Amino acid sequence: MTCTDEDIDGLVTPTKIHRRVYTDAAIFDLEMQRIWGKAWIFIGHESQVPDPGDYTTLTIGRAPIVMVRDKQHEIHVLHNRCGHKGAKLVDKPCGKVGGFRCCYHGWTYRLDGKLLGVPHMAGYEDTGFDKDDPQYSMQKLARYESHRGFVFASMDPSAPDLRTWLGGAGDVLDNLCDRSPEGEVEVAGGVLRYEHECNWKMFLENLNDTMHPMIVHRSVVDAANDYIKTLPEDSPHRDEAEIIPPFGASYENFEATGITGFRYGHHYDGGKSSIHSNYSVDPDYEAVMLEAYGAERTREILTFNTHNTLYYPSLTIKSAIQNIRIVRPIAVDRCVVETWSFRLKGAPDSMLQRTILYSRLINSNGSMVGPDDLTAYFRMQQGLESRASEWVEMHRNYGSDEDHGDRWTNKGTSDLDMRSQYGAWRHYMIGEAV
Ligand code: FES
Numbered sequence: 001m002t003c004t005d006e007d008i009d010g011l012v013t014p015t016k017i018h019r020r021v022y023t024d025a026a027i028f029d030l031e032m033q034r035i036w037g038k039a040w041i042f043i044g045h046e047s048q049v050p051d052p053g054d055y056t057t058l059t060i061g062r063a064p065i066v067m068v069r070d071k072q073h074e075i076h077v078l079h080n081r082c083g084h085k086g087a088k089l090v091d092k093p094c095g096k097v098g099g100f101r102c103c104y105h106g107w108t109y110r111l112d113g114k115l116l117g118v119p120h121m122a123g124y125e126d127t128g129f130d131k132d133d134p135q136y137s138m139q140k141l142a143r144y145e146s147h148r149g150f151v152f153a154s155m156d157p158s159a160p161d162l163r164t165w166l167g168g169a170g171d172v173l174d175n176l177c178d179r180s181p182e183g184e185v186e187v188a189g190g191v192l193r194y195e196h197e198c199n200w201k202m203f204l205e206n207l208n209d210t211m212h213p214m215i216v217h218r219s220v221v222d223a224a225n226d227y228i229k230t231l232p233e234d235s236p237h238r239d240e241a242e243i244i245p246p247f248g249a250s251y252e253n254f255e256a257t258g259i260t261g262f263r264y265g266h267h268y269d270g271g272k273s274s275i276h277s278n279y280s281v282d283p284d285y286e287a288v289m290l291e292a293y294g295a296e297r298t299r300e301i302l303t304f305n306t307h308n309t310l311y312y313p314s315l316t317i318k319s320a321i322q323n324i325r326i327v328r329p330i331a332v333d334r335c336v337v338e339t340w341s342f343r344l345k346g347a348p349d350s351m352l353q354r355t356i357l358y359s360r361l362i363n364s365n366g367s368m369v370g371p372d373d374l375t376a377y378f379r380m381q382q383g384l385e386s387r388a389s390e391w392v393e394m395h396r397n398y399g400s401d402e403d404h405g406d407r408w409t410n411k412g413t414s415d416l417d418m419r420s421q422y423g424a425w426r427h428y429m430i431g432e433a434v
């Protein structure tokens with residue numbers, strides 16, 4: 001099925017989304033060009049490539065990309081494509097190299113992508129081929145920038161600068177880093193990665209969907225509460241147990257946490273409080289924070305309690321937990337979700353242990369919570385093949401979003417998150433003002 005801008009315009013209204021947005025491969029193709037080919041996309045964290053020659057690979061939409069640190073310690077985000085006949089240059093997820101060498105005809109490249117060597121150059125004499133012409137090098141992405149170690153890139157030369165694009169939602173990324181007494185975080189351990197048989201947007205729409213946890217996660221919350229009752233007061237497993245029950249919080253609780261939306265489709269739930277607010281604070285951690293920041297600033301940092309924050313379309317973070325999730329679309333009905341855990345530099349090891357525990361208990365493929373959500377997405381993907389109705393609805397609290405200039409807010413149970421995302425979707429897809 002083809003898709004004109006006029007068609008797209010009619011697919012998303014302020015209160016309804018057409019089913020084609022989740023099921024039509026032609027729309028997925030356009031999203032890969034117009035959203036993933038234009039927005040700032042999260043590439044990785046600087047700590048993944050600490051030394052010269054370290055690289056990590058990924059895809060943006062369908063395009064293969066490599067992030068690499070060069071000999072001057074500068075990070076580059078390059079198209080993972082040979083300048084000769086286009087072979088993908090680097091095939092492994094990550095590693096260390098002195099330079100890049102194509103597996104096909106052996107062209108070699110510097111770590112910043114510049115073409116270095118072409119075998120048997122004699123054949124190119126008097127042909128008009130110029131080895132120094134930049135078109136034969138590995139191409140840099142149009143834009144790449146780092147914010148506190150988090151590297152983003154855009155294929156759009158006219159994209160706004162990264163800080164402008166992050167807007168007020170950038171406060172949450174700052175808060176994640178400020179929770180380190182040194183103000184810095186680093187990736188710890190490996191990645192948890194699993195495929196989701198659903199459209200990539202369903203994962204994003206679920207992040208601040210606070211109408212689902214008390215339904216979808218009910219059974220695991222009940223099981224966790226039963227288990228907690230069996231634990232002695234001083235049990236070392238209390239930390240584990242306290243992570244799960246907040247997922248069963250009431251509608252009133254979630255309503256009170258609020259949702260805040262920003263330009264370019266970003267949003268978070270919580271702020272003053274979230275489902276993470278009541279986790280106990282390790283006294284050793286509190287002590288190093290007080291020493292680093294003083295009482296007032298420590299209180300400010302630790303009481304900015306968001307749950308999920310989305311940087312549309314690729315990155316979601318939990319600042320209070322120090323883990324992030326990344327979505328990578330594969331096809332209209334398939335995506336991969338990755339979870340990465342972070343160490344707060346200068347904090348006791350117990351903080352990292354809690355982060356990894358959370359990532360495994362809540363976000364991994366073997367977790368007790370993530371697969372509940374996955375089942376719901378998969379059922380939506382199946383259900384939307386039905387022609388019983390053409391529409392998915394998002395009316396909750398429509399018409400009552402409060403405008404604060406650079407952000408808008410509403411109750412935590414509202415569909416403000418969906419309205420924010422689809423405002424950005426229309427901006428990227430049909431050029432509507434954002
Ligand atoms: S395609 Fe890479 S050297 Fe020929």
Ligand SMILES: [Fe+2]
Nearest residue numbers: 212213216373
């Ligand atoms: Fe969930």
